[in-house]
Every structure is written in C-alpha cells, then in structure tokens.
Amino acid sequence: MSILVNLLGLGAIAFVIYWFWLWRPQNAARSAGGAIEITVADGVYSPNHIEIPAGESATLRFLRKDPSPCAAMVIFDGLNISEELPVGHAKDIRIQAQEKGVYKFNCQMNMYQGSLKVV
Numbered sequence: 001m002s003i004l005v006n007l008l009g010l011g012a013i014a015f016v017i018y019w020f021w022l023w024r025p026q027n028a029a030r031s032a033g034g035a036i037e038i039t040v041a042d043g044v045y046s047p048n049h050i051e052i053p054a055g056e057s058a059t060l061r062f063l064r065k066d067p068s069p070c071a072a073m074v075i076f077d078g079l080n081i082s083e084e085l086p087v088g089h090a091k092d093i094r095i096q097a098q099e100k101g102v103y104k105f106n107c108q109m110n111m112y113q114g115s116l117k118v119v
Contacts, residue, residue: 020111034059035092040074040085040112041065045105048114054100060116062091070109076116077104 020043039046040062052058064071064085074093075082078101085091095116103116 035061037061037063037090038114039063039065040071043111045112045114049117050114051117051119052095052098054118055097057097058095060093060095062093064088064091070107070111073108074105074112075108077106079103079116 036047036050036052036058038048038050038060041064043066050058050060062074062083062085064087067087071085073082073084076095079095079098081093081095083091083093098118100118103118104113105116106113
C-alpha cells in the first residue's frame with residue numbers, strides 16, 4: 001500500500017513540474033494590422049508566441065478568464081511594460097515599434113509565459 005502512495009506522490013510531483021516548467025504550447029499569432037487577441041486561462045497565454053514586424057506598432061488585446069492572482073499582471077521584459085489584467089474584460093496593450101529580437105512576457109510569478117518576436 002505504501003508503495004502505491006509513494007508512486008502516486010511521485011506522479012503528482014512529475015505532473016506539477018511538467019505543467020509549470022516544461023510544457024509549452026506551440027501556438028503562434030502574427031500581426032496583420034489589427035489587434036492580436038490573447039486569452040489568459042488555465043495557466044497559459046493563448047497564443048503564447050506572437051510575431052510583429054520590426055518598426056511597426058502593434059496592439060495586444062489580453063482577455064483574462066482565469067481569476068487566480070497569478071494571472072493578474074502581464075510583464076514584458078525589456079519593454080518596460082507592466083499592466084494589470086481585469087477578469088472578464090479585454091485590456092489593450094500598445095507595443096511601440098521595436099528593433100528585431102525576442103521579448104519575453106509573463107505573469108508576476110513567471111508561471112504564465114510567452115514571447116513577442118519582432119521580425
């Protein structure tokens with residue numbers, strides 16, 4: 001019996017490690033002039049990989065469906081952007097023209113993660 005409990009505990013630990021640190025959905029969105037809609041739910045940004053053209057501005061529209069405190073903020077590393085995301089309401093974040101590169105974005109606990117690629 002104790003072996004079964006230990007195996008279930010190890011399985012739960014492995015699942016948590018996979019879900020929060022190893023699993024990355026590979027969906028992407030490319031800017032076509034309009035706002036790019038990003039859903040915040042179930043521990044992920046969807047899409048979590050965004051591409052925008054270099055030298056052009058873009059609008060990212062975040063819709064937070066997850067009421068957990070972790071999802072309350074989005075922070076863009078290297079862009080000096082940190083915004084609160086209200087539950088159930090869209091929040092537009094304007095990204096000014098940037099040089100080519102990859103800019104990470106995440107929640108304040110770094111569990112929700114995404115990337116903005118300027119090409």
